[in-house]
Amino acid sequence: MKIGNPADKPAGVVAGSPAAAEVAKAGQAQAAGATAGAADPSATVALSSTATSLLSGGAASEFDAEKVARMSEAIASGSFKINPEAIADKLIANAQELLVKVQA
Numbered sequence: 001m002k003i004g005n006p007a008d009k010p011a012g013v014v015a016g017s018p019a020a021a022e023v024a025k026a027g028q029a030q031a032a033g034a035t036a037g038a039a040d041p042s043a044t045v046a047l048s049s050t051a052t053s054l055l056s057g058g059a060a061s062e063f064d065a066e067k068v069a070r071m072s073e074a075i076a077s078g079s080f081k082i083n084p085e086a087i088a089d090k091l092i093a094n095a096q097e098l099l100v101k102v103q104a
Helices: 018-036 049-058 065-077 084-103
Strands: none
Touching: 049 084
């Protein structure tokens, strides 16, 4: 039983027919042309100035393993307290810092 047409064969082409051979040759030529030509512009990636500044600023930050251990212990023991004001203040400060970097 045949349901629909395979994606690699247009409707009305019977396998083994001369038309099917022509379709196969055209597909092979198209595939060869795509790989032999220049890179497809949609395959290239360009970072914006914002992304570049974020990447360059991220390398300067330091990792404090002791602080992570203290916080993990506090969370595990249930003594970790969330301070929403401090979180909001730091988010605003980070956003302001990022805006200054982008404008510079």
